[in-house]
Amino acid sequence: MNKNKRKQIKPRYVLWLIIGLCLLFIGLSLSSGGKLNIQEAVSTLVLPMEKGLNSVGQWVDEQKQHSRSVSELLEENESLKQQVDQLNTKISSMENNLSELDSLRELLKMKEVYPDYNMVGARIISKDAGNWYNNFIIDKGSNDGIQKDMNVIYDNGLVGIVTDVSANNSTVRAIIDDTSSVSGMLSKSTELCIVNGDLKLYQDGLLDVEMISKTAQVVAGDEIVTSYISDKYLPGLVIGYISDVSMDSSNLSQNARITPKVSFDNITNVMVITQLKADLVAAEAETEEEES
Amino acid sequence: MRRLIFYVAIVILAFFMQTGVFTHLALGGIVPNLFVICTASIGMIRGKTEGCVVGFFCGILMDALFAMYFGFYALVLAVLGYLTGYVKQIFYEEDMTLPIVIIGVADILYGIAVYLFSFLTRGRMDFPFYLGKIIIPETIYTLILAVFLYRLISWTNRRIEIKGSENRID
Numbered sequence: 081m082n083k084n085k086r087k088q089i090k091p092r093y094v095l096w097l098i099i100g101l102c103l104l105f106i107g108l109s110l111s112s113g114g115k116l117n118i119q120e121a122v123s124t125l126v127l128p129m130e131k132g133l134n135s136v137g138q139w140v141d142e143q144k145q146h147s148r149s150v151s152e153l154l155e156e157n158e159s160l161k162q163q164v165d166q167l168n169t170k171i172s173s174m175e176n177n178l179s180e181l182d183s184l185r186e187l188l189k190m191k192e193v194y195p196d197y198n199m200v201g202a203r204i205i206s207k208d209a210g211n212w213y214n215n216f217i218i219d220k221g222s223n224d225g226i227q228k229d230m231n232v233i234y235d236n237g238l239v240g241i242v243t244d245v246s247a248n249n250s251t252v253r254a255i256i257d258d259t260s261s262v263s264g265m266l267s268k269s270t271e272l273c274i275v276n277g278d279l280k281l282y283q284d285g286l287l288d289v290e291m292i293s294k295t296a297q298v299v300a301g302d303e304i305v306t307s308y309i310s311d312k313y314l315p316g317l318v319i320g321y322i323s324d325v326s327m328d329s330s331n332l333s334q335n336a337r338i339t340p341k342v343s344f345d346n347i348t349n350v351m352v353i354t355q356l357k358a359d360l361v362a363a364e365a366e367t368e369e370e371e372s
Numbered sequence: 373m374r375r376l377i378f379y380v381a382i383v384i385l386a387f388f389m390q391t392g393v394f395t396h397l398a399l400g401g402i403v404p405n406l407f408v409i410c411t412a413s414i415g416m417i418r419g420k421t422e423g424c425v426v427g428f429f430c431g432i433l434m435d436a437l438f439a440m441y442f443g444f445y446a447l448v449l450a451v452l453g454y455l456t457g458y459v460k461q462i463f464y465e466e467d468m469t470l471p472i473v474i475i476g477v478a479d480i481l482y483g484i485a486v487y488l489f490s491f492l493t494r495g496r497m498d499f500p501f502y503l504g505k506i507i508i509p510e511t512i513y514t515l516i517l518a519v520f521l522y523r524l525i526s527w528t529n530r531r532i533e534i535k536g537s538e539n540r541i542d
Binding site for chain 2: 089091092094095098099101102103104105106108109110116118119122123126127129130133134136137138140141206207208209210211212213215217251258259279280283345
């Protein structure tokens with residue numbers, strides 16, 4: 081009873097107060113474009129606990145894996161063995177090519193096209209809580225040298241890009257996220273294109289590719305890599321492989337769908353490339369200046 | 373005081389279950405929405421004010437980590453908490469049908485709000501697809517969990533109320 085006497089705020093006022101507060105937050109985050117201090121504070125508060133809890137989740141994952149039947153495993157083993165054989169032959173032929181390439185490069189005194197980037201390994205500690213977006217959080221932040229716009233890869237395929245950095249964790253937007261858009265190119269013909277994440281297409285495990293030039297020859301199975309003109313993505317990272325191509329309704333360009341190289345459902349660890357594209361461009365410009 | 377601890381505990385628990393555990397227990401790529409269950413349950417049992425406040429804090433936690441715009445989820449959940457508060461007048465805690473229906477409706481509204489403000493605004497027009505493939509499956513999964521979670525919240529709430537009345541007699 082005394083509770084009622086003490087305060088009897090009308091629910092309506094509470095609602096308006098909260099709506100006002102939320103609108104203020106939304107306005108602030110829209111105008112600042114980055115992480116708000118309060119956001120940073122909340123995430124540093126909860127993420128350490130999250131880390132521990134996520135290991136529980138991963139344990140659940142493992143149990144799910146364990147429950148797969150023996151026959152499935154045997155089958156997979158068989159097919160993997162075949163794959164090993166195939167890959168071994170491929171490796172030996174590649175090694176031949178490589179030595180040839182090396183000698184040719186030496187002749188041309190060419191710089192290596194793709195230098196070995198420095199990488200930092202990171203563990204995924206949390207995935208987006210809803211069904212609408214595909215962001216995740218990794219356990220490395222600015223203390224480990226992570227910066228905004230660094231590229232994230234796994235298994236030699238592009239996973240996404242760092243969008244927010246805190247001291248000990250950072251947020252990564254996956255390329256399958258509905259808001260993601262990556263400038264890509266066909267690795268064979270270096271024709272440029274744009275790779276968009278699309279929640280609808282990703283139900284079938286695909287990404288959307290648009291703006292391939294009308295004259296480009298594209299067939300299923302072609303590899304799409306990040307382009308050299310992108311200002312955020314390093315060139316030459318594999319995005320995926322074309323699964324089907326069609327003419328755009330405007331008849332000015334071709335559209336395609338690709339299967340991403342990385343299987344996003346069960347990644348737990350990723351690599352962050354600590355080379356920023358912007359720095360790379362700046363460095364290249366400098367050396368060019370020196371040379372000229 | 374006891375009630376405050378209850379709310380803090382339930383919001384934090386829901387948050388960790390949502391982000392840490394259920395992302396690994398996705399069925400067909402769909403995860404349930406525990407925040408809607410908590411917000412709607414408390415809104416129904418305790419009324420508009422408390423539903424609104426609990427929804428706000430649930431949303432803030434989610435916003436801090438994953439929002440496109442900080443404050444968006446907080447706004448949606450706070451409004452949902454307020455709306456479910458209207459049900460308090462016509463509702464018995466022991467009856468399970470009405471709470472389940474309300475939680476279902478709340479989750480669908482939540483889905484529609486997310487679609488309207490963050491997908492339609494970017495030109496994703498195919499609403500039937502998003503309704504059929506995201507919103508409805510999420511609601512079904514959420515409802516299955518709601519049966520248990522609502523009971524748990526309602527039971528805990530009653531325990532707190534009984535404790536409270538004992539104190540008053542003293």
